Amino acid sequence: MTTTHPIVVFTDGASKRNPGPGGWGVVIVTPDGHVTELGGGAALTTNNKMELTGAIEALTRLRDVPGKVAVYTDSTYVIQGIESWVHNWKRRGWRTATGGEVLNRELWEALAALTAARPPRSMTWHYVRGHVGIPGNERVDAIADAFAVKGRADLYDGPLAHYGIAILDIPDDTSVPARSKPAGGAAGNGRSKGPAYSYLSVVDGRPMKHATWADCERRVKGRSGARFKKATSDVDQAAILRSWGFDPGAV
Secondary structure, eight states: OOOOEEEEEEEEESSSSSSEEEEEEEEEEEETEEEEEEEEEEEEEEEHHHHHHHHHHHHHHHHTTOOOOOEESSSSSHHHHHIIHHHHHHTTSSSSSTTTTTTTTTHHHHHHHHHHSTTTTTTEEEEEEEEEEETTHHHHHHHHHHHHSOOOOOOOEEEEEGGOSOTOOOOOOOOOOOOOOOTTOOOOOOOOSSSOOOEEEETTEEEEEEEEEEHHHHTTTTTTTTTEEEEEEHHHHHHHHHHHHOOOGGG
């Protein structure tokens, strides 16, 4: 019997010290009620590489599985990259708008190929904010963190009824938050509404805190793969850094 319910995928990646030891985690839920957890890691990697690897590993596992796929991730880098930036990079011969080489090109090419191999309009990408108690996101974050820290994790493979995690408890709004992109095509996470506590950026795997948006923009402008976001409080700043795979004390 056919079903209109999609295959649900949660995926996440993390690295310590970025670059440093990292891990990725995936949970796949098929419409027939089966849960498969996947995970892995690398001794020296970056958060962005692990985010991409998690998505690649999930779609590789589903390569021969028909049906619609809904992917949930807290990485706007992955979502906006695969839905938008990758098409421009291809047209420019895998160059950024400023002529530089696209970072993590081999991973982007692999993810783009896996996405293109599925039927048109059969995949959707959804944003879930990290570290706010969404069960699926919390689980893949735990898997990724376990591989980054210990090099292993206990992975589940069995019926949804026995899983013990409310994996299908998903927010109604899974749209990517609005972002403000600096000139030059840097890949950012945008600036949230409200007064600024600080501005955060990541360039070449190194986080930095800025007192003003102008300072932050100068750092990320024209830098491929750069990330940036405004924090509205110390708590928000810590949450953003954790979602990017950094210890809050890293800045």
